[in-house]
Amino acid sequence: MSEPAGPLDYLRRWPIQAWLAAVVVFLYAPLITLMAFSFNVSKRNIVWRGFTLDWYRAAFQDSDLIAAFGNSLTIAAVSTLASVALGALTALLLWRFRFPFKAALEGALGLPIVVPEICMGVAMLVFFTQILPWPTTLAWPLNLGAIIISHISFSFSFVAIVIRGRLASFNRELEEAARDLGAGEWRIFWDVLVPHMRPGLLAGALLAFTLSLDDFVITFFTSGPDTTTFPIKVYSMVRFSVTPEVNAASTLLIVITVALTAVALRLSGGAVATIEAGEGL
Amino acid sequence: MDESWRKAKAVFAVLGGPPVLWLLAFFLVPLGVIWGYSFGENRSLTEIAINGTFGNYVHAIKPLYLGIILKSFWFAAITTALCLVVGFPVAIAITFASEKTKAWLLLLIMLPFWTNLLIRTYALMAVLRDEGYINFALGWVWNGLSHVTALAGHPLAPFQPLPMLHNNFAVVFGLVYVQLPFMVLPLYAALDRLDRSLLEASLDLGAGHLTTFARVVVPLAMPGIVSGVLVTLIPSVGAYLTPDLLGGPSSQMIANVIERQFKTANDWPFGAALSFLLMYMTFVALAVQAIVSRGRARRAA
Numbered sequence: 001m002s003e004p005a006g007p008l009d010y011l012r013r014w015p016i017q018a019w020l021a022a023v024v025v026f027l028y029a030p031l032i033t034l035m036a037f038s039f040n041v042s043k044r045n046i047v048w049r050g051f052t053l054d055w056y057r058a059a060f061q062d063s064d065l066i067a068a069f070g071n072s073l074t075i076a077a078v079s080t081l082a083s084v085a086l087g088a089l090t091a092l093l094l095w096r097f098r099f100p101f102k103a104a105l106e107g108a109l110g111l112p113i114v115v116p117e118i119c120m121g122v123a124m125l126v127f128f129t130q131i132l133p134w135p136t137t138l139a140w141p142l143n144l145g146a147i148i149i150s151h152i153s154f155s156f157s158f159v160a161i162v163i164r165g166r167l168a169s170f171n172r173e174l175e176e177a178a179r180d181l182g183a184g185e186w187r188i189f190w191d192v193l194v195p196h197m198r199p200g201l202l203a204g205a206l207l208a209f210t211l212s213l214d215d216f217v218i219t220f221f222t223s224g225p226d227t228t229t230f231p232i233k234v235y236s237m238v239r240f241s242v243t244p245e246v247n248a249a250s251t252l253l254i255v256i257t258v259a260l261t262a263v264a265l266r267l268s269g270g271a272v273a274t275i276e277a278g279e280g281l
Numbered sequence: 282m283d284e285s286w287r288k289a290k291a292v293f294a295v296l297g298g299p300p301v302l303w304l305l306a307f308f309l310v311p312l313g314v315i316w317g318y319s320f321g322e323n324r325s326l327t328e329i330a331i332n333g334t335f336g337n338y339v340h341a342i343k344p345l346y347l348g349i350i351l352k353s354f355w356f357a358a359i360t361t362a363l364c365l366v367v368g369f370p371v372a373i374a375i376t377f378a379s380e381k382t383k384a385w386l387l388l389l390i391m392l393p394f395w396t397n398l399l400i401r402t403y404a405l406m407a408v409l410r411d412e413g414y415i416n417f418a419l420g421w422v423w424n425g426l427s428h429v430t431a432l433a434g435h436p437l438a439p440f441q442p443l444p445m446l447h448n449n450f451a452v453v454f455g456l457v458y459v460q461l462p463f464m465v466l467p468l469y470a471a472l473d474r475l476d477r478s479l480l481e482a483s484l485d486l487g488a489g490h491l492t493t494f495a496r497v498v499v500p501l502a503m504p505g506i507v508s509g510v511l512v513t514l515i516p517s518v519g520a521y522l523t524p525d526l527l528g529g530p531s532s533q534m535i536a537n538v539i540e541r542q543f544k545t546a547n548d549w550p551f552g553a554a555l556s557f558l559l560m561y562m563t564f565v566a567l568a569v570q571a572i573v574s575r576g577r578a579r580r581a582a
Contacts, residue, residue: 008377011382029408087300089297097293098286111308117521118540122553126315150307153308254396
């Protein structure tokens, strides 16, 4: 650190440092105060009156909130499984084959990533009322079907990109060797390709899980009164007022998603971050 | 290995069948239905006739709605400009950091982005509202000043909170807050690929840092700037939650109007036309990006 700053060591110039610090404060201060005030005794939520876990207790005793959270986890789990399966098939298809309209298929697969959420939301609303009316009287968890299907539709393209990225590093000679040694398609897939894809499958799964858990807009258009998810429930609470109970529930969700994404990032070596940020366009 | 699909038709069908059918049935068909509705009209409460009318699109460019569309673009443009100004120094700082610091800085910028959009918006409500942290701090300073001036016999008027929530300011503030990481990452990706010897040459030849920035860094980073602008602009134009929670009655954007057509006003064909206007704009933006990057690639070749 004692060596003199080179001409391009911008990070060691104070205006850049000050700028960076200001941006970090801008990004973090609202979230950190939100989390801090979930432990505050005062209901007015602005002056610190002492530490408490009461708001977490209140959140855990709110049966609607817990039901919504259960719905969210169920939807995320099912849509993750399906998205990984569909994403893996898509990735293998595009990786292995040359076929007519391949560019068109790639373009269509990119659509769920670029289409504005509101458009996809209303499309799903219309689809599940006019084309495939989803019965609202089905037993749980079948009544979540419409939401799950929509979540799979917007996540599996993301998963396909992650897995395809992983497949790019596959050594084709391994496949040929397996084939020469008499392995069939199924055996090659299961014993050679799947082990190589595993980090991509895991990263894709975690990405699909967080995408599903986080989604508000598309779920907003596909959920009914009995199929509330966690973000939808928080939204209805937020509309009424700013309360520490919402802070507590939000803090829990922040911790869960950040932990999951950190694991995904570690597994995929950064691919997830760039895709989420729209590099996958 | 680009194997022809004819060589292993069964495998091709097994791999391609499920994803293609899913995409068709649960994504392209829903969008197609909306597209069809955008050329239809309400016959009764539940029946919509698709009769090829352009009436919904004509309706959408009437002054009231055209104003909202233009306002959405205006908000998105201000947001994008602010993100570019705020994000560029950040991207530069990340680019020229050491490998280890770089990873940490990227994480620092990305982390808020992984938290739920709704929660981030809610966090801003707590900051900006009349009883929020900023007004609380301002009120505290004001009252302190008032005590001082009271000693001189002239106490200040009681503190009036600054209105920062439920107005246009809050919407743009919220959009910048939400979109900033989208801008920083493509900028960083472009700057990181930049040949540093060009910058050093420019500095050695006597150009200052600002001249080097304007005449070397910006032109070379143009592809990153274009994609950063697009990934910020497109979601901003179609933002729903931010104007809904942070905006006031006069800061509604196109997505809020679309939502109202489907959920309360029950004018699906008109809502469909508005959604597809948003989609057409997205496609135009993506086409622009494709043309820009293709033009650059050709010039580089």
